[in-house]
Amino acid sequence: MxxxxxxxxxxxxxxxxxxxxxxxxxxxxVSDDGVNERVLDIIKNVRERGDAALVEYTQRFDGLAVNSMADLILPRERLELALTRITPAQRQALEVAAERVRSYHEKQKQDSWTYTEADGTVLGQKVTPLDRAGLYVPGGKASYPSSVLMNAIPAKVAGVPEVVMVVPTPRGEINEIVLAAACIAGVDRVFTIGGAQAVAALAYGTESVPPVDKIVGPGNIYVATAKRHVFGKVGIDMIAxxxxxxxxxxxxxxxxxxxxxxxxxxxxxxxxxxxxxxxxxxxxxxxxxxxxxxxxxxxxxxxxxxxxxxxxxxxxxxxxxxxxxxxxxxxxxxxxxxxxxxxxxxxxxxxxxxxxxxxxxxxxxxxxxxGPNHVLPTSGTARFSSPLGVYDFQKRSSIIHCSAQGASELGKSASVLARGESLTAHARSAEYRIKN
Missing domain, CATH: 3.40.50.1980 (Nitrogenase molybdenum iron protein domain)
Incomplete structure (x- = not known):
């Protein structure tokens, strides 16, 4: 009963x-000291030994008899094959979801902008996509194709040229619907590695895995701890x-x-x-x-x-x-x-x-x-955080183009403020541009 x-x-x-x-x-x-110590050791090993460390960790943690990184790379043709192996209903559901996610996120895309002041000074913002994004996907039976769509599609909408996915295949378990989702979402490269070692590879790069600018996607405590440690070398979405x-x-x-x-x-x-x-x-x-x-x-x-x-x-x-x-x-x-x-x-x-x-x-x-993203702030962090979106895969650079007159006028204020901070070189640099 x-x-x-x-x-x-x-x-x-x-x-x-x-x-x-x-x-x-x-x-x-937060990780306990044991998890933290093991993660730091894994990161150090991957940084120092690259592919060899990834192969060894995959043998140890995922139970795979692999000999080299060549055994841990899935070509685009393998993703396309997965599309044929899932059911028609699954493929249709993935395509419907992908189209809705793409349509929603296209409305988030930001464009560069400028405006010109009366004296000819131009101010603005240049919006640029990241060069490369890394997507961590949980592997084996506990895998989520929806996470592939939610993380990869905003990156592609943002204009990221290359999305690299890592997904462990413990004991050789490959989830076809996850690979199909990667194909539909436009993922460019897939490595069948996982854990803290995959995060380290994405952050620092190895002979085979290219370093990325940002790592997104869910994972266990080892993945979360690794993401926390590599933050600063790369961007991360959040610690969920x-x-x-x-x-x-x-x-x-x-x-x-x-x-x-x-x-x-x-x-x-x-x-x-x-x-x-x-x-x-x-x-x-x-x-x-x-x-x-x-x-x-x-x-x-x-x-x-x-x-x-x-x-x-x-x-x-x-x-x-x-x-x-x-x-x-x-x-x-x-x-x-x-x-x-x-x-x-x-x-x-x-x-x-x-x-x-x-x-x-x-x-x-x-x-x-x-359509909206399902990668969301947890544990009260919605007080200051937002859902994952296109803006997470774009950088914003300020644009400042002073005319001679604008430089002269701004230089007067800059000079006063710089001398107030005892930064004489700042002041004199601005003063050189002031018209007498």
Whole structure:
């Protein structure tokens, strides 16, 4: 007989609510000393020994009998072959998703711009794509073709000439739909390597793996730790925590829908977080009943149960105003506004990675094919971070072109400010251009 599920119930009116909420939300995505030490050793080894280190780590960690890097490179023809090996339905779904993701991200593309002042001085901004981007994709059975689309397509829309993908194939397990997604997304080169060693290879380059300018894509604690260590040598997207969903509901949505929306994040892993806010206590009871009824039907029942019991919550709030206040405090990765008039509440949302409007917009649609990116800030970082986008693969350079008159006028102000900072060479450099 299935054991009943015990989900935390909180009331925002309770005196200790804020303390309980802080405890619920707390998450430290930091490595222990052992992981940190092993990652640093791997990075050092890859920097010093290049391909040879990659081959050895692949033999050791992925259980593959490879002899050289030639065994770890997938040509474009192999990606095209994968397209023929997946089902027609899978190929169509990938193509629909890719087209929607591409269409959405094309609207994010920034162009260079300039303007000319009255004295002829030209100011502006030059927008340039990165030369090369690296995409990390989890491998084996736990792989995600949707992540390939969400990471590679914005890079291509930005104009990045070369996207390099690394994907481990533990025990020789190759996920055909991941390779098909890479083909559709326009990935240029694929290496079947993973872990911290793949991150190090992308950051510093080896004889076979070219160094990239930015590394994006999800991975385990070793991958996340490696990304943290190579940041500065290369850019990274973010250090992501567990997946999260926060549902704000007025009590009028089908409770089975809400329960399944909560499950959609909880099934990722045991550390994922699913929270429901509602001013309707009776509705919270109905959702709890739906959770208990639907949980035994889920393939990942054990994972969902652990996630819901350890990090999930059903929270009673006084009204919708308080629900929005708590939502902004949580700053969730995914926010569902499952209410009658979501547009009325949207202006009050300040912190969220992605906002799903209305009763019909399941968060799962955003994970796959709605169009916006599913790489989102987690663990409250939506307070200062944004979804992955085209802008993450573009650089912006300032343009300053002074006319003689403009240099003369600006030089007067620059001279005063430079001498105020005791930087005489700055001042004199500007003063040379001042007309007497």
């Amino acid at each position: 299935t054991a009943p599920i015990a989900i935390r119930r909180l009331n925002a009116a309770d005196p200790g609510f804020n303390k309980h909420l802080d405890h619920l939300l707390s998450w430290e995505s 925590g567990p997946s999260e969903i926060l549902v704000v509901c007025d009590g009028q949505t089908d409770p089975d829908w809400i329960a399944m929306d909560l499950f959609s994040q909880a099934e990722h892993d045991e550390d994922a977080q699913s929270i429901l806010l509602s001013p309707d206590a009776e509705f919270l009871d109905k959702v709890a009943a739906s959770i208990a009824q639907l949980l035994p039907t889920m393939e990942r029942e054990a994972i969902i149960r652990t996630s819901m019991e350890t990090r999930g919550a059903l929270i009673l709030v006084k009204d919708m105003e308080q629900a929005i206040e708590v939502a902004n405090r949580i700053a969730p990765e995914h926010l569902e506004l499952s209410v009658a008039d979501p547009d009325a509440w949207l202006p009050h949302i300040r912190h969220a990675g992605a906002i799903f409007m209305g009763r019909y917009t399941a968060e799962a649609l955003g994970d796959y094919c709605a």
